Amino acid sequence: MRVATEVVELLVKSAGTWLFEGHQFGLSDREWMALRFLARANRFSRTPSALAIFLGTTRSGTSEIAAQLRKKELVIPEPSAEDRRSITLCVTPQGRKFLDRDPINALRDRIAALTIDDRSQLRHSLRRVLVQSDVAQREHNTDICSGCIFLVEDGARSERQFKCRRFRKAIASKETALLCTYFEEPGSRDLAAKTA
Ligand code: SF4
Structure with a gap:
């Protein structure tokens, strides 16, 4: 503890x-x-x-x-x-x-100076903790589109394209790296049901 x-x-x-x-x-x-x-x-x-x-x-x-x-x-x-x-x-x-x-740049640069393993582990751990807190509090959980349950690959095109099932719109590959307020974490609905 x-x-x-x-x-x-x-x-x-x-x-x-x-x-x-x-x-x-x-x-x-x-x-x-x-x-x-x-x-x-x-x-x-x-x-x-x-x-x-x-x-x-x-x-x-x-x-x-x-x-x-x-x-x-x-x-x-x-x-x-x-x-x-x-x-x-x-x-x-x-x-x-x-x-x-941006005042957060100094902190960002210090994190950027960590090893790639340390950075990835920090990101993974923080995300896990925050997702569980957000779900428990029923808050929106802004995060990067690529990990959202609504994102699917759109196989109809030759180049790599995606589709958002929530908005029913095409998503370009580079857009999947952007933040979305309507993001949903895989498994968040099961977790929300357990914490209800
Ligand atoms: S809801 Fe937002 S994060 Fe989820 S797939 Fe659609 S655009 Fe991406």
């Missing part, structure tokens, strides 16, 4: 990297979180509602965050190709450049 407690304490300590009072380079921690997410999210998740789910805020709270990012020209709204009633929040080239100053 002692090791588990120490791990939790270390995680809490590392949270100081991305949770802070005030601003860093002109953005609050939530604004950084939103910009970081939008730069890595797939086309279904770059909407105000998906961003609200990811941030765990209300729609009005998310609108304020998006308005700040738009004011600084880090994000621009574009009509959604998926849903005409919605907009897509697109990170501008200026926004992508701005991410070089």
Whole structure:
């Protein structure tokens, strides 16, 4: 139990990297979180509602965050190709450049300096723990599309193509490496039933 407690304490300590009072380079921690997410999210998740789910805020709270990012020209709204009633929040080239100053970069670089085995093990362990916590709390679990239960290979084409069974849309191979707010972990429904 002692090791588990120490791990939790270390995680809490590392949270100081991305949770802070005030601003860093002109953005609050939530604004950084939103910009970081939008730069890595797939086309279904770059909407105000998906961003609200990811941030765990209300729609009005998310609108304020998006308005700040738009004011600084880090994000621009574009009509959604998926849903005409919605907009897509697109990170501008200026926004992508701005991410070089992201406060989490120092922590990322220290993790990048670990051996590949250590990095993979850390990712695997953290993901397992977080998935179980998310499922138990019935929260959305944003993660990378390639591991989602809804993703299937679309054998109808010659090059490697995929399909999302949730949205019934084609997914290009490079899109499978992006984040999705609607991700579901294989086995999560069984786990959810067990923890109900
Ligand atoms: S397969 Fe899953 S993660 Fe990928 S776009 Fe569909 S719902 Fe999102």
